[in-house]
Amino acid sequence: MMEGNPILTKPLVQALRSEIRSALAELRQRQQAIGLLALVIASEDPAIQVYLASQRRIAENLGLPVQVVDVGPEVTQAALTSTLTELSASHQVAGIVLELPLAGHLDSEAALSAISGHKDVEGLGPYNLSLLAAGREGEALLAPTPLACLTLAETQVALQGTRVAVIGSGRTVGKPLIWMLLNRGATVTVCTPHTRDLAELLSEVEVIFLAAGKPKLIGPELVRPHHVIIDAGINFVEDRLVGDADAALYPLVRSYSPVPGGVGTLTGLLLFRNYIQALRWGMAHGG
């Protein structure tokens, strides 16, 4: 019987961790300040506590200082903007994470645009988005979740010239992922909830990226033995973390990145690799 293989993240995690550690050691050796990462919270969303715990744990493990800046779920847009502007100008702060989602009355686009592009380690603000559009990824901080998706897929296939599908085209994962895939020469089909004949369409692609945030978005009936499944879904079902793929499809495909244990194991480290990059740019810009 055919059996799908889980895509192993351990080698990638180890490589990323050692890359970050070496970079940090080098910075310390040259007696350069390593700054701090500001984690800004303006929300009571319980998911944020999960992200926060994970980010603090990784930071501690790497020996990088973080500072939680909780401005409270009642903060005004103006006060949030002014906090983000101050952090962007601070010489102590080398990176800023605005934990999403924000409280409902806040405008996340306006908030993201108040973060200096060189400190936007989530890579979601307009500055990094427009560099991504221009194909100038080397000058940008790239959003960790889509970048983790790419990294996992590239362990299975060469993306250039390969047909892939992205299901879900949201602001934080799907849309930047599509541009990153195009920058690598993949032929990308993007599916929405209105897509017809999904099974037939998917049969033509090699890699399926799931980024819709819907549990059981695709199940066994939609996959084929040649498929590579990269699941970026983060859903809580009865307090259990699940992805967008129905786990019943795992045995039916060539390989898959499961949730938990896939994309999410890389995103935190990619965020801190962005932090190292931000630190270098901060020094180069004298900020």
Added chain:
Amino acid sequence: MMEGNPILTKPLVQALRSEIRSALAELRQRQQAIGLLALVIASEDPAIQVYLASQRRIAENLGLPVQVVDVGPEVTQAALTSTLTELSASHQVAGIVLELPLAGHLDSEAALSAISGHKDVEGLGPYNLSLLAAGREGEALLAPTPLACLTLAETQVALQGTRVAVIGSGRTVGKPLIWMLLNRGATVTVCTPHTRDLAELLSEVEVIFLAAGKPKLIGPELVRPHHVIIDAGINFVEDRLVGDADAALYPLVRSYSPVPGGVGTLTGLLLFRNYIQALRWGMAHGG
């Protein structure tokens, strides 16, 4: 014999022109300043003279004032940024066009980000791009060329749930077009120069958008009788304007938007419709 139909722009042009004229008449009746549109040039590219002539002609026809700000092809990045920042702050200037391409030594991303998002009537800067990513098109100024592509396609098909292909994923047309199509629920396949089996892939879609900037990018061998072809290519071959489609395919498809006479007839008017929107926002923001 089957015969492809050119998609007529005349009714769209008339509707746009009358929409802009009514809006202007209303603003004038309320004795509101109509400002001016600044056309900024930092290049010797001959194509820019073509755009400029067209923008001036449309402005004159509508009775809208433009001001050409030619900073010369030798301008420094800092001086260009400062010009754009000043124009963005000026109460007289309600809209700004940075004519692309810039001279080779200039960074267009940096320059675009110096234009106030509310005056960026080309809709290409990071502010409007990130609103587009968020699906908040109603708050954005939308790039005229991709919007013209959509408008023409919508005269032929309902985009929601329809399979379309975009060939070319550049910064100014392809990438924003993809996001606009996704925001409308189309199932979008994006092709790059690495795409294999293009004919088979294209046979599955209803609409083909051409945005690669390559003459004869597709010819008769790649199209089918059910295809709608929207050509956004602007190429000069022996001083003659041609699109990305080989005109020999026109008789073989359901309908097509030719070059010249298609997308380009709408972009100028869509730019001035953005100007009207910018003018309204300028008043609302007291700027």
